[in-house]
Amino acid sequence: MKRLLFAICAAMLAVPASPAFAWNCPVQIRAAEDAIKKAEAMHLAPEAKGLVEDAKRMVAEAKKHHTEARAKIDHANAMWKAKAAQAEAEAAAAISTP
Numbered sequence: 001m002k003r004l005l006f007a008i009c010a011a012m013l014a015v016p017a018s019p020a021f022a023w024n025c026p027v028q029i030r031a032a033e034d035a036i037k038k039a040e041a042m043h044l045a046p047e048a049k050g051l052v053e054d055a056k057r058m059v060a061e062a063k064k065h066h067t068e069a070r071a072k073i074d075h076a077n078a079m080w081k082a083k084a085a086q087a088e089a090e091a092a093a094a095i096s097t098p
Contacts, residue, residue: 025066025075028082032059035089039096048092055092058085
């Protein structure tokens with residue numbers, strides 16, 4: 001009985017640490033797209049428009065890295081590009097608020 005309990009506990013600890021759960025590219029990409037939509041809904045300052053366009057480009061690159069992923073580094077690149085795109089869109093929104 002103790003062995004069974006130990007095996008169950010070990011399995012439960014191993015599941016969250018598995019690599020499949022570490023990559024949430026679609027979640028990051030969706031967050032970046034939402035931030036871009038929010039920024040586009042505003043009256044953007046001229047300098048903010050460039051940030052939004054750059055954010056769109058980075059989201060496209062993130063999607064490409066995710067769909068063409070062959071290794072973990074591809075997912076890592078997708079995630080950092082999506083996070084950078086989100087940050088640029090949020091910065092565009094921030095400099096456009098009165």
